[in-house]
Amino acid sequence: RDKPVLLCGINNYFCVSLQGGVNDEVTLTAYITIALLEIPLPVTHSVVRNALFCLETAADQKENHVYTKALLAYAFALAGKRDKRKALLDSLEKEAVKKDGSVHWQRPGKEPEVDLPYYHYRAPSAEVEMTSYVLLAHLTSQPAPSQEELSFASLIAKWISGQQNPNGGFSSTQ
Numbered sequence: 001r002d003k004p005v006l007l008c009g010i011n012n013y014f015c016v017s018l019q020g021g022v023n024d025e026v027t028l029t030a031y032i033t034i035a036l037l038e039i040p041l042p043v044t045h046s047v048v049r050n051a052l053f054c055l056e057t058a059a060d061q062k063e064n065h066v067y068t069k070a071l072l073a074y075a076f077a078l079a080g081k082r083d084k085r086k087a088l089l090d091s092l093e094k095e096a097v098k099k100d101g102s103v104h105w106q107r108p109g110k111e112p113e114v115d116l117p118y119y120h121y122r123a124p125s126a127e128v129e130m131t132s133y134v135l136l137a138h139l140t141s142q143p144a145p146s147q148e149e150l151s152f153a154s155l156i157a158k159w160i161s162g163q164q165n166p167n168g169g170f171s172s173t174q
Contacts, residue, residue: 026058030071037078052079059084066095066105067130073137080142092134093152102159103152104131125171128163131156 033051041048052075058064059072073088096103106127123131138153139145145153163170 024068026055026064027068027071029054029058030068030075033075034071034078037075043079048079052076052081056081056084059088066092066108067126069095070105070130070133070137074133074140077137077140082142085137085141089134089137098155101155102162103155104159105134106130122163122165122171128160128170131160135160 029051033048033055036045036048036051037043043049043052055072055075058068059076064072069088069092073085073092076082076084076088092105095105097106104123104127106123107130135153135156138149138156141149165171
């Protein structure tokens with residue numbers, strides 16, 4: 001009980017229902033930490049403090065998936081951990097796909113989008129979700145985001161809005 005452990009190790013019954021396609025403990029811990037911070041529980045709360053300790057340790061690993069980095073960046077933004085947030089956003093920017101005046105992120109090894117006439121490609125929901133978390137991390141900043149961050153965020157928002165279907169929705173409810 002003295003040493004912090006991943007939330008999912010403690011609350012396994014809770015995490016199983018949150019596994020929206022992701023099955024590693026770091027990502028699940030990030031989901032839960034984000035939910036707790038959005039309640040809002042203070043960062044001084046013991047559960048949040050322990051979770052953030054685990055996430056900080058995990059953030060230092062080089063093999064983190066781009067989706068996990070996006071979640072971690074948003075969790076650290078909510079927690080007011082500016083240095084961790086910035087380091088992750090800097091790392092994510094190196095992995096960004098910059099095309100047609102917009103910015104987004106995609107999963108490694110994904111097939112390139114098809115460029116056909118009269119066909120508007122829409123990204124899978126996981127990529128819309130991942131890119132949205134990066135946008136939230138950019139906009140959730142104390143103090144307020146800089147003009148440079150807002151400009152970059154607008155390029156992300158442009159891509160996200162381009163993923164809407166003709167009815168204004170997206171490929172899934174995620």
